[in-house]
Amino acid sequence: MKKSYRGKITGPVAGIFALPAAVLIAASTCLASIGPAIPNIFKPESTPADSIYRLSLLVLSVTGAIFVIVFSLIAYAVVKFRGRSADGPEPPQVYGSNQIETAWTVIPILTVLILFTATARVIHAIQDARKPAGAIEVTAIGHQFWWEFRYPALGVVTANELHVPVSDPAHPSPTFLTLMSADTDHSFWVPRLAGKTDLIPNRINKMWIDPHEVGVYVGQCAQYCGLQHAKMLLRVYVDSPEQFAQWIQQEKMPAQTTDAANEGRRIFETTACINCHTVSGTVADGRFGPDLTHLMSRETIASGAAPNTPENLKTWIQDPDAIKPGSLMPAMKLTDHDLDALTAYLETLR
């Protein structure tokens, strides 16, 4: 352990360099080659996320440069000024230097000024953006533990899976969201589309997205809202204009049921289901739980906690805690026969 370290970088000191280098390499490799389903903030597909991404490049460069400089100074000092032994004369007792203090006060102040001006511009660009004529308006209401989406101008109410049209930069059709909450605080976060904005009871917040690419973007609630915060997932379907129009058309219609599902419908409408759920065109008009009028148009149930299959539907109705323990959906305790009939009815709600 008493090897001379004069001028050489060996052993533990090398380790100090190796680990951060490994981290940086690992991080950049992985972040660069991430697939589309991954909510990577460095793969923006919408203007707010993109503005943030560009700002982040500036911030990362500046902080990266600061890191390299200061880290090098620390590492150099540790290597160069290591005392050979505890004996011997003390080094020169320097108390300080006004010039050096001034230098390393002024330079950080200038750096902060640069960072701040760049940041202020992005803040205003995103927050104070004006709503163009072609914008889609959506009201998002956070619940424990699901998302209610209403399109007031289009007469559509749905849950958990948000459909928006892709936005062509030449003729923008962004989606402007109004965010509210029915109970506790929540936060709407789909990283590839925008930064997050909170949903707070008794308060109205606003955000906007203008996705550039058709596809599905995932996210989830980002403000701890209670027991099942972890499974309050989000899916944003960015549709082509035709797909979007078709979806709206479908969603506007009241429930289309067939006679085959009458028994299930009767069970639905005479059990407690209608207290919490709405099926438009029927007596069911509860607002506590998601609107089920077009349940089968969704790929997942329980706000993304499980795929939308008949099996999962049955499990969800009989024993929600098996999928999402602590969610506010009660176990309905139906007989097997009733459960099958009910599920058959739900399956018709396209």
Next chain:
Amino acid sequence: MSSAAITRPSAEPKWVLPSRGRVGMFSLIAAEAAIFTIFVVAYIFYVGKSLSGPAPKDVLELPIFSTVCLLSSSLTIHLAVRALRNAKVGAFGLWWFVTFALGAIFLVETGREWHHLIFDQGLTVSTNLFGTTYYSLVGLHAFHVTVGLTLIALGLIFALLGKVKPEHGERAEVFSLYWHFVDAVWVVVFTVVYVIGR
């Protein structure tokens, strides 16, 4: 060696540091000021925001008499402390007692005001935002008055037992700082609640 004088320069100026009691009390007052600030901020934030129920201008009357009593008690406690410093223990006892009486009157008047608000006007802490913030802020202040009165009463008992001496003047003065602070808070609360908020 356990320790030694390090150096002894020949001509040493007298080493004087602030009094512990004062610095400690000022620190405590700063902490208390911070807590009152938060309650005042909450009060101001919620002015006019109650969704229902009585509003301040409907139910609040200016508590002039109790305010005069409380603020005068600052003067009387100052007189008490000055008397003690001048070795007039009897005068100290007298002014100290008057301070207690004035503070007690303030508390009684507050109690009467609250009785009226609760039973005649139907304003409780749970009625609306005004009720919540009003009782919290005025109540917090009244609590501090009560603590002060308890300590004054203790001092009064010591005085009656003949145990208070002129050398306790410093302690009495430090305590009076607390009492002055309580009065100063009342000036703020009075202004915010009864003047601005109404």
Next chain:
Amino acid sequence: MASDSIALNLVDHGARPIGDRLHDWIVTVDHKKLGILYILYGLIFLVIGGIEALIMRIQLIVPHNHFVSPEVFNRMFTMHGTTMIFFVAMPILFGFGTYLIPLMIGTRDMAFPRLNAFSFWLTAFGGLLLYYSFIGGSGLYGAGEAPDVGWFAYAPLTARAFSPGHSTDFWTLGLLVSGFGSIGTAVNFITTILCMRCPGMTLGKMPLLAWLNLIMGGMVILAISPLTAAQTMLSIDRYLGGHFFDAQAGGSAVLWMHFFWIFGHPEVYILVVPAFAFASEIIPVFSRKPIFGYPVMVGATVGIGFISFSVWAHHMFTVGMSSYGNTFFTVTTMAIAVPTGIKIFNWVGTMWGGKLQLKAPMLFCIGFLFQFLIAGLTGIMLGASPFDWQLSNSYFVVAHFHYVIVGGILFTIFAAFYYWFPKMSGRMYSETLAKWHFWLFLIGFHLTFDFMHIPGMLGMPRRIYTYEPGRGWEIWNLIVTIGMFFQIAGVIAFAFNLLWSAFKGAPAGNDPWDAWTLEWSTTSPPQEYDFAKVPVVRSRRPLWDLKHPEDPDWKYDQ
């Protein structure tokens, strides 16, 4: 002499029965004993908080894991955060301050010794009250016991409607009580430092540890009260039907956030400033040079103290403040980086041209420098408000603040342990075991907290008991959990080192480090009365002056 000394070993001497000695510790008002009580209390809760972290990390090691239920997980992150901040970091830092301040300013005890004891016992009781919740509370949906609302307990989740039972109240009351203890300690620190310095020790000549604890004390006075106020308001809501944070009655959830963070942000500076104090005492001694730029260090810390009260809403960038609000808090947050950076440069300046002794205290301080630099830089990233709209409430933030608290504060706490352990116990620790501690902990720390930044950048929010597969988070969570085991190994080496050395370490002597501040002129451990004769000082390094009479500090204009 033996019966006066405060040796940590209760075993030898045989002079007095153990019952008497324990009684001494319970009724003591001596700042040294109280300091040690604070530190031991903090160490016990460090282990408990660490277990809570371990439980969470095992749950998160793979997606959709079933190690613990969501109820238990939510209680774990709430208790882990609350414990580590209020019952580990604050007690240990206050404990070192209580022990060291009188010794370093040349006086015999704190200004108010009984208040000192009262404050300790309030803090201790607050922690016990919080932990009693595991037995006595009941949380969300009646299914839990300990509080599960997160350490910042946002309204309206804490309202009766969403948190029935008493678990939230244990959080509220436990912290209320320990908050009074903190204020008492702060009053004591401020009064002692301003009113009891030994002759000759002007404010410009006192050790940086005294200065920084003075500033920290001032911050505690102003910052804890907002928390006390907010918790009082919450209790009024929960028990008296108040509406402070009741959305149905027009109350505001955001108001709680403002009040909490007006406390919460200065609080983290309250934690880091004493850590700076340790670094400012240790780095000079192990570089064999005085601190570079003493006046600037004081000024920068005063600046940090003030600015820290103006940045709080950077925790609230996503709640929908106006662009002007967000801009203002971005400015202040970036501004605080300037004095903080100046301090880092000054520490490097202290090392520059010195003769570094790479013993355990210095190794931990170097780790602190490196890690605190990174933590500050990720803090600047988070201060850029739009970037924060992506990163806030994600694992990036969790990585950032653990970098500060573990990589910064805990590293300096370890350094302080090794530096002052000889003084407090009279014995030297094992340097070999300390180096094992350092390297194991360093590796574990970086495995866990470097890689923790990545899931945050890939969209993983915090406070989730499980996560979806296929989002690219799995490998990082695995590495993060593995790092924990290295840290545990390091802490075991640390605990063993302290325990073994307390009984079997070589005698340390008064001044094993050839240091320069007054505590090293007393015996190890110091006598009950600290100083037989009150010292008189002429410079910032009284022992340097003694040891170098041909070249004392007071000859130079500093």
